[in-house]
Amino acid sequence: MGRFIVQRLLQAAVLVVLVATVVFFLGRLTGNPVDMILPEDATDADRAALIEALGLDRPLHEQYAIFAFNAVQGDLGTSIRYHEPVMVTFLSRLPNTILLATPSMIIAVLLAVPLGVFSALRRGRMLDRVSGTIAVLGIATPNFWLGIMLIFLFSVQLGWLPSGRMGGPDHYVLPAITLGTFLVAGFMRLIRSSMLEILDSEFVKMARIKGLSEFRVIWKHCLRNALIPVLTLWGVFMAGLVTGAIVTETVFAWPGIGRLTYEAVIFRDFPLLQGVIIMAAVLIVVINLLVDVLYAYVDPRIRFG
Amino acid sequence: MRRLPWLPIAIIATMVIMAVFAPILAEHSPTDQSLIKRLKPPFWVEGGSMQHLLGTDQFGRDVFARMLYGARISLIVVGLSLLVGGGVGLTIGIVSGYVGGKLDAFLMRLVDAAFTFPAILFALLLAVTMGQGLNTLIIAISLLLWANFARVIRGEVLALKQRDFVSLARVHGCSPLRIMATHILPNVMNTFMVLATLNIGVVIVAEASLSFLGAGVPPPTPAWGLMVSEGRGRITSAWWLSLLPGLAITLVVLAFNLFGDWLRDRLDPKLRQL
Amino acid sequence: MNDGLVLDVRDLHTHLFLRRGIVKAVDGISFSLRRGEVLGLVGESGCGKSMTALSLMRLLPKESARTVNGQVLLEGEDLLTKSERKMREVRGRRISMILQDPQTSLNPVFTIGNQLMEVLDRNGGVDGESLDTQALEALRRVRISAPEQRLRQYPHQLSGGMKQRVVGTIAMNRAPSVLIADEPTTALDPTIQLQYLNLLKELQRKSNMAMLFITHDFGVVARMCDRVAVMYAGRIVETGPVREIFDRPAHPYTSALIASVPKIDDDTDRLYAIEGEPPVPYALPQGCRFAPRCPFVEERCRAAYPDRLTVGPDHTVECWKATAA
Numbered sequence: 001m002g003r004f005i006v007q008r009l010l011q012a013a014v015l016v017v018l019v020a021t022v023v024f025f026l027g028r029l030t031g032n033p034v035d036m037i038l039p040e041d042a043t044d045a046d047r048a049a050l051i052e053a054l055g056l057d058r059p060l061h062e063q064y065a066i067f068a069f070n071a072v073q074g075d076l077g078t079s080i081r082y083h084e085p086v087m088v089t090f091l092s093r094l095p096n097t098i099l100l101a102t103p104s105m106i107i108a109v110l111l112a113v114p115l116g117v118f119s120a121l122r123r124g125r126m127l128d129r130v131s132g133t134i135a136v137l138g139i140a141t142p143n144f145w146l147g148i149m150l151i152f153l154f155s156v157q158l159g160w161l162p163s164g165r166m167g168g169p170d171h172y173v174l175p176a177i178t179l180g181t182f183l184v185a186g187f188m189r190l191i192r193s194s195m196l197e198i199l200d201s202e203f204v205k206m207a208r209i210k211g212l213s214e215f216r217v218i219w220k221h222c223l224r225n226a227l228i229p230v231l232t233l234w235g236v237f238m239a240g241l242v243t244g245a246i247v248t249e250t251v252f253a254w255p256g257i258g259r260l261t262y263e264a265v266i267f268r269d270f271p272l273l274q275g276v277i278i279m280a281a282v283l284i285v286v287i288n289l290l291v292d293v294l295y296a297y298v299d300p301r302i303r304f305g
Numbered sequence: 306m307r308r309l310p311w312l313p314i315a316i317i318a319t320m321v322i323m324a325v326f327a328p329i330l331a332e333h334s335p336t337d338q339s340l341i342k343r344l345k346p347p348f349w350v351e352g353g354s355m356q357h358l359l360g361t362d363q364f365g366r367d368v369f370a371r372m373l374y375g376a377r378i379s380l381i382v383v384g385l386s387l388l389v390g391g392g393v394g395l396t397i398g399i400v401s402g403y404v405g406g407k408l409d410a411f412l413m414r415l416v417d418a419a420f421t422f423p424a425i426l427f428a429l430l431l432a433v434t435m436g437q438g439l440n441t442l443i444i445a446i447s448l449l450l451w452a453n454f455a456r457v458i459r460g461e462v463l464a465l466k467q468r469d470f471v472s473l474a475r476v477h478g479c480s481p482l483r484i485m486a487t488h489i490l491p492n493v494m495n496t497f498m499v500l501a502t503l504n505i506g507v508v509i510v511a512e513a514s515l516s517f518l519g520a521g522v523p524p525p526t527p528a529w530g531l532m533v534s535e536g537r538g539r540i541t542s543a544w545w546l547s548l549l550p551g552l553a554i555t556l557v558v559l560a561f562n563l564f565g566d567w568l569r570d571r572l573d574p575k576l577r578q579l
Numbered sequence: 580m581n582d583g584l585v586l587d588v589r590d591l592h593t594h595l596f597l598r599r600g601i602v603k604a605v606d607g608i609s610f611s612l613r614r615g616e617v618l619g620l621v622g623e624s625g626c627g628k629s630m631t632a633l634s635l636m637r638l639l640p641k642e643s644a645r646t647v648n649g650q651v652l653l654e655g656e657d658l659l660t661k662s663e664r665k666m667r668e669v670r671g672r673r674i675s676m677i678l679q680d681p682q683t684s685l686n687p688v689f690t691i692g693n694q695l696m697e698v699l700d701r702n703g704g705v706d707g708e709s710l711d712t713q714a715l716e717a718l719r720r721v722r723i724s725a726p727e728q729r730l731r732q733y734p735h736q737l738s739g740g741m742k743q744r745v746v747g748t749i750a751m752n753r754a755p756s757v758l759i760a761d762e763p764t765t766a767l768d769p770t771i772q773l774q775y776l777n778l779l780k781e782l783q784r785k786s787n788m789a790m791l792f793i794t795h796d797f798g799v800v801a802r803m804c805d806r807v808a809v810m811y812a813g814r815i816v817e818t819g820p821v822r823e824i825f826d827r828p829a830h831p832y833t834s835a836l837i838a839s840v841p842k843i844d845d846d847t848d849r850l851y852a853i854e855g856e857p858p859v860p861y862a863l864p865q866g867c868r869f870a871p872r873c874p875f876v877e878e879r880c881r882a883a884y885p886d887r888l889t890v891g892p893d894h895t896v897e898c899w900k901a902t903a904a
Contacts, residue, residue, distance in 0.1 A: 015418050026430055123642075140559040142510050144517045145533055145551030148540060152548070156541050200640075202683035208638055209678075210698050210749065211671030224688050235421035242423040247514055251537075265429050266519055273433055277426045288421055300733040301687060 004302065008292050012285040019281040023274050024067055028060065076275035081267050086275030090257060094283075096166060097245055097256030104176045105241070108183035115184075116191025117223065120199065131188060138185030143244050147178040147251035164253040175252045179244050186237060187230060194226040201225075224298070231295040235288050242280060310567045316560035320553075324376040331370035333357070335527045339365030344543050360545050362535065368545065371527035372553060378528045379557070382442060382512045387501050390447030394454025395497055399485050401455065402462025412455070419452035425514070432520030442521050446511050450504055457500055461493045495572050503565035506558040513554050529554050584652070585756050585789040586612040586635075586674075591649035593627075593634045595860075602860040604630040604644070606813035612757060615787040617780075619804035619821070621794055621836060623857055627813045628793045629679075632759045635791075636676055637666050654756060671698060675755040679762040681742035685734040691745055692730030698752045721748045721778060740771040744778070751782060758783070759791045764799070776803055798840040801825065806893070809833045812858050812868040819894035829888075829896035831873045867899065875900050 058066075070076070076086040119128040154174060155163035162171050198204060199222060207217045230237075242258075249258030257276060264273035296302040323330065342365040346353040353360060359368040401412040428445030435441045465471060465488075474484050513530030515521035522528045524535075529550040536546025593605035604627045612618050620628050633639050634646045637658060651658040653674055658666065678684045685694060692714055699713045708716070711730075718726035721744040734742060743763060750758060760779065764772040780803055783790050792803050800807050800821060807824050809817040809832060817830040828834045835853045855872035858864060866881040867873070873880065877899065885897045 011414075015422070018418065019422065022427070023430060026427075027434055136559065136562065137555075140506060140510075140562055141555045142513050142517075142530070142533075142551060142558075144514060144530075145547070145554065148533065148537055148547050149551065152540050152544055156544075202678055202680060203686040205638055206678060206684045206746070206749075207686070207697075209636060209670055209676045211667050211669070212697060213667065216697075221686050221689075225686070228688075235417075239421055239423040243425045243514070246425065247517065250518065261426070261429065262518055265433055268433055270433060273430060277430060280426060281422065284422065299688060300690075301735050304733060304736060 004296050005293060008289050012289050015285050016278070016281050020068075020071060020278045021064075023277050024064060027270060027274055028063065071278065076278060077271035079264075079272040079275075080269045081263065081272065082269075086272055087279070089260065089272065090276060090279045093255060093257045093260050096254065097249070097258060099166075100172065100175055100179065100249070100254060100256060101241065101245060103172065104180040105183060107176065108180040108187060111180075112184045112187035113191060113223075113227075116188045117195055117218065117226070119188070119192045120195035121218065123196065128192075132192075135185040135189050138181045141181070143178060143182065143247045144251050146181060147174070147248055150174045150178060151251070164251075166255055175248050175254055178251065179241075179248045182240060182244060183237065186240070190230055190233065191226055194229045195222060198222050198225050228295070228299055231291060231298065234291045234295075238284055238288060238291075242284065310563055313560035313563040313567075316556055317564060320376050320557050320560075321380070323373050324380045327370075327373040327377050331367070331373045333367035333370045335366060335370040335374040336525045337366060341365065344539070346543070347545050347549075350545075359549055360543070362532075362546050363539060363543070366527075368532075368549060371532060372529070372550060375527045375529045375532060375550065376553075378522055378526060379509055379512060382439075382446065382522075383505050383508045385439075385443045386446040386450060386508050386512075387504065389443055390450030391454050391497065391501055391504070393447060394451035395458055395493070397451065397455040398458025399462055399489055399493065402459035403466060403481065403485050403489060409459075413459070416452045416456050419448075420456075424449040425511075428511075428515055429518065429520050432515070437520065437523040439522060442512065442515060445515065445520075446508055449507065449511055453504065454497070454500055457496060458493050461496050462489055465489055465492055499565065499569045499572050502561065502568050505561040505565070509554060509558050509561070583613045584611050585614045585654060586791070587650070587652040588631075588635070589650040589652070591631065591634060591646065591651065593630050593639065593644060593646045595630075595644050597643060600861045603813050603863065604860070605634060605646075606863075607649075608808075608810070608813075608815045610808050610815060610818060612789040612791060614756070614789055615784075616806065617783060617790045617792055617804045619792045619794060619800040619807040620810055621797060621800055621807055622810035623795060625857060625860070626810045628795075628810055629761055631810075632676060632761050632791070632793060635759060636670060636674065637661075637663075671750075671755070672753045673755050674757045674759070675750040675753070676759040676761060677743075677746055677750045677763045680766045681739050681746055682766070684746050685742060687734055689733075690730065691732055691734065691737070695730070695745070695749060695752075698749055700753075717748045717752055718745070720751075720782070721745070723748075739767055740775060743767060743775060747775075747779065747782070751786070751788070754786055755788065757789045757791065759793065761793045762795070765794075779803070796840070797836050801840075809836065812860075812863060814868065814897065816869065816898065817894075817896040819891065819896075823891055823894050827891065827894075829890045829894070829901045830869075830898045831875050831900070832869050867897075 074087050076090075078084065079086050079089055082089050115127075115131045119131050122128055151163045151174060154161045161174055163174075165171065204217060204221060207221045212221075245256065245258035246261050247258070248254065249256045250262040253259065257280070261273065261276050261280075263269070264276060339361075342357070342361050343363055345357050345361045347360045347368075348355050348358050350360075357367050357369065359372065361367055362371070397412055401409045424445070427448050428442075431441050431445050435444075471484060471488055474488050479488075512521055512528065513533070516528040516530030517534040519534070521530055524531060532550040533547045533554075536543065536548075536550075540547055588611065589609050591605050591608050592603070595602040595604050606627075608627075608631065610618065610620075620631065622628050630639070630644070633644075635651055635658065637646075639645065646659060649659065653669065658669065658674075661669065685691070695714050695717060696710055699710050699717070701710070714730055715726045718729055723729055723741060723744055729737065729741075729745075737745070743766075747763070763779065764775050767775060776799065779790075782788075792800075794800060804821050806818070806820050808815045809824075809830060811832050817824065817828070817833045819829075824833060825837060828837055832853075839852060853872060858868050858871070864870065864881070866879075866883055867876075867885055870876045870880045879899050885899045885901075887895050887897050888901050888903050889895050890901050890903060
């Protein structure tokens with residue numbers, strides 16, 4: 001188990017370095033960052049000054065070294081729009097995203113597990129068909145459109161819920177639904193299909209031979225095994241969650257790192273975007289690592305391989 | 306014949322017709338602006354007319370025409386992205402699977418990383434550094450696709466490698482390149498087709514999302530995602546601007562997903578766990 | 580109730596409802612088990628042996644199979660008419676089963692101890708022992724080495740033979756009246772098979788448990804069973820005491836099965852294999868189902884299914900060629 005963790009840590013570190021490098025080179029090679037920063041009426045002198053200030057006149061590998069050196073210390077540059085270190089901006093917005101994402105995920109799991117399990121148990125019947133349809137719709141509906149339509153219905157037409165920004169509990173409802181929908185749909189389908197497979201297993205038959213109650217058979221023997229694919233595929237869900245967060249926060253003007261990313265794009269704030277991406281990589285990698293450890297704990301074949 | 310998924314096929318066909326015959330079907334140009342005709346609602350709402358079936362936007366542009374041309378953009382993006390992203394994934398999958406060894410291990414690590422890292426971030430980065438445009442968009446979406454193709458195709462190739470006709474070719478002294486091109490490639494095309502179909506929905510949503518975030522096709526080219534974004538500010542008064550294109554996206558993606566599922570069940574049921 | 584019969588199966592019919600049609604997997608079989616007796620149920624793959632076992636336990640796959648007729652009298656009570664709740668009380672306690680593949684019979688994510696505890700007596704068993712003590716006892720009964728360690732281990736850390744012993748002790752822990760063993764050694768290493776069979780036999784003798792031993796191997800039957808029932812295409816074609824069957828097999832299929840057991844002092848070059856294939860399950864012939872492969876086939880064999888005939892003490896057969904005792 002210890003070896004497993006160390007291995008994953010190394011992989012994580014490599015991934016972050018890889019992402020940072022790619023981001024660095026994409027920024028330098030596919031365009032001149034200076035052009036994006038300067039206003040249109042900048043003079044050549046302004047340009048030259050900025051180039052020197054940013055160190056863009058130095059050879060590429062030197063730039064990279066400086067970049068890496070700074071990055072490791074937590075200095076990811078300064079945001080053009082906010083005039084403050086990227087790291088600071090990122091960290092100030094991060095809690096807001098966590099506040100939105102966490103309840104969304106918890107509710108998604110709480111909904112998806114029973115739906116998935118019961119869909120598998122009552123395969124082909126009403127519940128299965130209905131939840132299956134909802135899941136398919138959930139996956140097909142673009143996040144941003146769902147958010148806008150929800151705002152239209154519940155905020156504009158009905159006036160029940162606010163249309164955006166952070167605030168009291170009612171501000172969380174629509175964004176959480178928007179963000180959570182694809183999670184619920186994805187989890188539910190996964191749990192359903194893995195339950196169906198497991199229900200046919202010999203060890204389930206064995207559990208029944210023992211005379212265990214149906215409750216025990218399903219919720220002890222089946223579920224634990226059914227959740228394993230959810231953990232192994234967590235990385236993919238995580239990537240989707242980040243994508244969803246960017247879109248959702250943009251639609252609902254939620255002041256988190258998703259919206260920060262959007263602002264960086266709209267305002268062509270390259271340092272900010274670069275920094276956000278690298279920090280996002282770190283965040284993703286850390287969370288995936290934690291999930292991997294959880295997975296190793298849940299599946300003894302990994303723990304005592 | 307009876308088990309064909311008729312509704313999805315109908316929706317897909319409609320979209321294709323819309324895209325192909327856009328110039329003929331549209332009475333107006335998608336980009337002509339007209340201050341007088343701003344914000345007219347669809348024909349079934351009070352204030353609307355048959356002149357502009359689905360109304361007009363804040364610049365007076367005909368929504369129906371924009372939807373038609375938007376379908377075109379979507380299909381073009383789909384086609385090119387599948388070609389590039391799918392093609393790259395296919396190649397990497399075949400090479401990785403056939404050659405094996407350290408190369409395979411390395412490439413699969415890369416694939417794992419690609420799966421866990423949201424490609425949208427790179428897509429946004431590209432949009433900012435390379436500028437908005439069709440090229441950028443295609444590259445960005447290809448980044449999203451290649452890993453899935455690479456992994457699945459590699460799996461197929463691993464199984465194919467064991468088959469006799471491959472051993473036979475090797476005994477005959479065929480070079481690996483030749484084997485990969487003439488023996489392996491044709492046999493994975495089935496899987497490739499199914500995979501491509503299953504990913505069309507992903508591409509459309511990705512393109513729409515990127516357009517929505519301002520990193521897709523640049524205005525004034527009509528793209529459904531962009532239309533939703535542009536209509537967002539006026540959701541209170543001109544709801545049709547966001548609702549209609551979004552609805553189209555949902556229906557089309559749904560149709561492609563269902564059709565893809567059906568195709569997979571017919572051609573390659575092993576792919577079920579995707 | 581008491582003719583000494585622990586299990587009395589009468590005219591059992593179990594059908595499989597598949598897309599292509601209905602398969603009469605168990606097509607009217609009857610047999611009985613006395614206390615302390617081991618009955619072998621022999622036949623090729625697909626003859627319906629496992630389906631029979633699942634029918635008795637009422638563990639058929641709900642969507643595709645159903646017992647459509649018959650009685651399964653366990654100590655006088657018909658299991659087929661019980662509610663699922665009542666059946667659950669019966670399973671594990673009065674009738675139990677050992678499955679074929681030890682690799683998949685145990686849940687991979689729980690320890691051996693955890694899975695064993697599920698069949699132990701919360702109230703402390705016979706002498707009020709703790710759960711741990713009971714668990715260790717259970718493992719020692721099947722001669723598993725280092726039982727304390729095993730309790731904390733996971734299935735994948737045990738060998739196949741050891742896993743099957745665990746399965747065995749779980750199945751027998753509550754001293755069921757009937758134990759069904761569905762090819763328990765087929766998936767084990769040949770070197771381990773004998774050991775396991777001996778263990779099973781010993782435990783059966785000690786507890787005087789009635790056992791239904793399902794196998795395709797007549798050699799195992801000779802070793803383990805007191806009586807044997809030969810099954811073919813959903814029907815039992817011959818039943819009788821093991822000695823009697825070996826000395827005077829009345830059905831050509833039985834003879835063929837006995838002949839196909841390789842003997843160490845045999846002089847032959849080739850292994851005997853029965854020619855042909857069992858009938859397609861969707862299209863069972865009208866007459867005797869073994870007719871297409873039978874070396875003694877006659878016209879009347881194809882015309883109608885043979886009646887059951889008694890050809891010796893406790894020895895019945897369904898064959899036109901047999902002569903009554």
